[in-house]
Amino acid sequence: MVTEEELVREFQAIGVQPGMTLEVHSSLSSFGFVEGGEDTVIRALKTAVTEEGSLFLPALRLSREMPLTERDRSLGIERKIQILPPDCAHTAMGAVADTFRRQPDTCTGEGVFRISGWGKHGGEAARGGLQFALEHGGKALLLGVDIYALTAMHYVEDLLPERIQRIFAPGPEVLALYPPENWLIEVGHPPVRAWYTIQRMAYDRGWIREGTVGSCKMRFFDLRKVVGLYAEELRRNPYRLYGMEEPSPE
Numbered sequence: 001m002v003t004e005e006e007l008v009r010e011f012q013a014i015g016v017q018p019g020m021t022l023e024v025h026s027s028l029s030s031f032g033f034v035e036g037g038e039d040t041v042i043r044a045l046k047t048a049v050t051e052e053g054s055l056f057l058p059a060l061r062l063s064r065e066m067p068l069t070e071r072d073r074s075l076g077i078e079r080k081i082q083i084l085p086p087d088c089a090h091t092a093m094g095a096v097a098d099t100f101r102r103q104p105d106t107c108t109g110e111g112v113f114r115i116s117g118w119g120k121h122g123g124e125a126a127r128g129g130l131q132f133a134l135e136h137g138g139k140a141l142l143l144g145v146d147i148y149a150l151t152a153m154h155y156v157e158d159l160l161p162e163r164i165q166r167i168f169a170p171g172p173e174v175l176a177l178y179p180p181e182n183w184l185i186e187v188g189h190p191p192v193r194a195w196y197t198i199q200r201m202a203y204d205r206g207w208i209r210e211g212t213v214g215s216c217k218m219r220f221f222d223l224r225k226v227v228g229l230y231a232e233e234l235r236r237n238p239y240r241l242y243g244m245e246e247p248s249p250e
Contacts, residue, residue: 030144192243
């Protein structure tokens with residue numbers, strides 16, 4: 001059983017400090033049994049950063065992956081996610097993020113890819129999502145999840161070449177079946193999962209600290225360093241990063 005005191009102690013041990021701006025992603029089940037569940041995890045995070053700090057958690061209006069039908073597979077669909085209504089209680093973000101979003105002292109942005117914030121600069125979540133955290137020395141704490149949960153990585157993906165973006169883009173028949181205002185559909189993926197390459201590079205540079213609490217593996221790092229590394233690789237050679245051949249110049 002994991003207690004609130006243990007959570008606070010281990011969050012502090014891995015590097016969380018009072019006054020810190022922190023992006024958090026979590027899997028409650030990864031801890032084992034937490035006394036008091038998700039509310040305890042949230043209280044522990046608030047205690048660790050204090051009201052002089054800020055917490056930013058995902059509030060994306062996305063379901064978990066939906067089962068694929070035979071027709072989906074025939075159309076090349078590999079991933080199907082439903083866009084949920086603004087007042088949805090449960091999302092793919094998990095119990096900690098969903099409960100955090102609904103608390104009265106939390107600020108939440110608009111749109112599908114919204115962010116929730118709490119603390120001194122928590123209101124920035126409603127104005128600019130994670131931009132404040134990226135620009136003001138924010139850190140990331142991943143609790144039982146890996147870099148593919150890190151929403152801030154998407155903030156530099158305007159650097160992705162159109163050719164790579166097209167790999168994920170559904171065609172007209174798919175869009176007619178699954179309108180983009182209601183669904184997120186992926187019809188393909190590059191040969192390499194690039195974010196894992198960035199995670200490995202960050203480990204090699206000593207940027208990621210690890211710890212455990214209960215059965216949960218924690219990762220802690222500087223947001224700007226890791227997201228900036230992704231941006232740097234996207235600028236330098238995005239095709240190599242995604243395991244693709246660079247197209248010949250026309």
